[in-house]
Amino acid sequence: MNPFEDMRIFCQVMDSGSFTAAADQLGLSKQFVSRRLMQLEARLGVRLLNRSTRRLDVTPLGQTYYESAMRLLNDVEHMEQGIAGQTSEPRGTLRVSAPLSFAMAHLGCLLPLFLQRYSGVTVEVDLSDRPVDLLSEGYDLALRIGVLEDSTLIARRIASIERVYCASPAYLAERGTPLKPQDLHEHDCLPYGHGRQVQWRFEGQGKPLTINVSGRMRVNNGEVLRDAAVAGLGVTYLPTFIVGSALESGQLIRVLDDYRCAPLALSAVYPQHRQRSLPVQALIEFLRERLDQVPGGV
Structure with a gap:
């Protein structure tokens, strides 16, 4: 195997963090990858990696070799792309x-x-x-x-990506419209994710504010939360690419717009x-x- 292939194997091990992960990415056996790196170290006369049963640690010389090898491999790839006529057409x-x-x-x-x-x-x-x-x-x-x-x-x-606070017209008619973030303590909220405590952030009058919110439903999927809000289960806080159509149709209404955080x-x-x-x-x-x-x- 030529030195460039040894470089690629070593760089993949560095990027992947283990022989096993590198072997999977390269389509090679773990034993083959390990053997090639041992032969690379023998040819160079230096140790590139310190091996243990639990982790790999790169040596200072190994880090220097990695950085130089990456630059060289990138230059080779760029050159080959140019020769292949790919400078104008990605492949x-x-x-x-x-x-x-x-x-x-x-x-x-x-x-x-x-x-x-x-x-x-x-x-x-x-x-x-x-x-x-x-x-x-x-x-x-x-x-x-x-x-x-x-x-x-x-x-x-x-x-x-803009996010908005919103709820259904039926929910707001029954529970009232929150006018400031603190009002959410009196409302059912539909937060994204899991955990015992969920916080929503607000921006108002130039000051950040964090509010603990709770409700009867927490999900790590925005579409499910949107549908729950449309069904009248509470106030939710989601990106417009999830709730945009529901806002346009009137199924959801924006609230607390003056306190929205900057877009993500x-x-x-x-x-x-x-x-x-x-x-x-x-x-x-x-x-x-x-x-x-x-x-x-x-």
Whole structure:
């Protein structure tokens, strides 16, 4: 096996965090991956990784080798794409992770248009609200909503997502309309997620405010909460891409608009080694272009 393949194996082990995960991504056996890295270390005459039964720790020389290898592999990939005539036409398979509700609202209609524009690209999409590990699970790109955790991933903002507080006309007629956040203590709320205590954040008169909310139903799915609010079970707080049609039809009514927080960011995040990937960059630019044209915002 040539040195470039050894570099790729080592970089995949670093990105994945284990021999097993790297072997899965490369389609190789764990024993083969381990043996190739031992031979790489023997050829270089240095130790790149400290191995234990529970974890892998990179040595200082291993970190230096990884950073140099990644730059070299990226340059080789970029050069090969240019030789293959891909500088103007993205090709290859994209593995994408996206939030379920957002994907149902937007990606179902946008991805076919993207594939029509770029005939050389194939997409594999995993719909899940869990924060996937792009490196160890082999994703090229993930769409994430909200504040991003600090990481080595590259993030690009795609769009802003507005959230609104809303309830059904029947519920408001029976229970009254909350005029300030503190009024929610007297209301049934429909919060997203699980946990013994859920908090909603508000912005009013330049001051942030946090309110503990409770109700008879908590779900980690926005569509179910929207339907519960339409049925009159309480006040909910959801993105407009979930409740927009219900607001337009009058099934739900906005409340506490003067206290809404700033919109959330929809971001595309991807590993550093995918920075020059033409399919990744093409999808990001396509989504920014199309989502910017959505009437009323995302």
